[in-house]
Amino acid sequence: DAKTTQPTSMDCAEGRAANLPCNHSTISGNEYVYWYRQIHSQGPQYIIHGLKNNETNEMASLIITEDRKSSTLILPHATLRDTAVYYCITSGTYKYIFGTGTRLKVLA
Amino acid sequence: EAQVTQNPRYLITVTGKKLTVTCSQNMNHEYMSWYRQDPGLGLRQIYYSMNVEVTDKGDVPEGYKVSRKEKRNFPLILESPSPNQTSLYFCASSAGTGAGANVLTFGAGSRLTVL
Numbered sequence: 763d764a765k766t767t768q769p770t771s772m773d774c775a776e777g778r779a780a781n782l783p784c785n786h787s788t789i790s791g792n793e794y795v796y797w798y799r800q801i802h803s804q805g806p807q808y809i810i811h812g813l814k815n816n817e818t819n820e821m822a823s824l825i826i827t828e829d830r831k832s833s834t835l836i837l838p839h840a841t842l843r844d845t846a847v848y849y850c851i852t853s854g855t856y857k858y859i860f861g862t863g864t865r866l867k868v869l870a
Numbered sequence: 871e872a873q874v875t876q877n878p879r880y881l882i883t884v885t886g887k888k889l890t891v892t893c894s895q896n897m898n899h900e901y902m903s904w905y906r907q908d909p910g911l912g913l914r915q916i917y918y919s920m921n922v923e924v925t926d927k928g929d930v931p932e933g934y935k936v937s938r939k940e941k942r943n944f945p946l947i948l949e950s951p952s953p954n955q956t957s958l959y960f961c962a963s964s965a966g967t968g969a970g971a972n973v974l975t976f977g978a979g980s981r982l983t984v985l
Binding site for chain 2: 794796798803804805806807808811813849853856857858859860861862863
């Protein structure tokens with residue numbers, strides 16, 4: 763079973779921020795939070811990861827709550843090309859459980 | 871270009887005919903793994919390898935074999951394929967030091983159909 767819980771689907775207007783939530787209430791101290799996305803049936807693409815602190819890169823921002831039981835991926839200005847399935851994963855070892863992710867649809 | 875290469879990308883085969891899906895990475899990564907993706911089930915880990923000659927089962931290893939004789943290659947072997955192994959398969963690799971973050975780079979996928 764997936765260790766994370768995500769909404770099945772979300773819509774976002776083009777140009778607006780997309781905020782994708784993830785619940786990982788059973789996360790342990792050494793586990794990172796990773797976000798990947800998959801466009802159609804292509805290989806998943808890495809977006810961002812974090813341990814405790816909020817993180818930002820050229821693609822997105824990751825906000826992790828202080829208790830680390832949930833996080834939010836923020837795409838600041840969503841475009842049509844951001845339409846994809848987004849996966850939130852926690853892992854501290856070599857095993858990864860992807861779950862079914864959130865299908866984000868960016869609307870023109 | 872840093873990449874994970876899978877072959878074949880598409881394959882239609884028949885039940886019981888042994889096949890191998892190859893995976894190669896050019897990033898000198900320690901860690902490699904295989905996933906299958908089926909509608910409604912997300913990606914499920916089949917096997918992974920922490921280094922040469924070191925492999926371990928993921929969540930759905932039944933019906934599959936792997937080997938890691940060289941660092942760059944991690945083939946997935948279906949000794950006797952069955953229709954329930956019809957799926958989209960992904961290989962991934964990472965630097966995988968065992969400490970710190972372990973960011974995966976995925977291949978483009980191999981779509982396998984077993985008749």
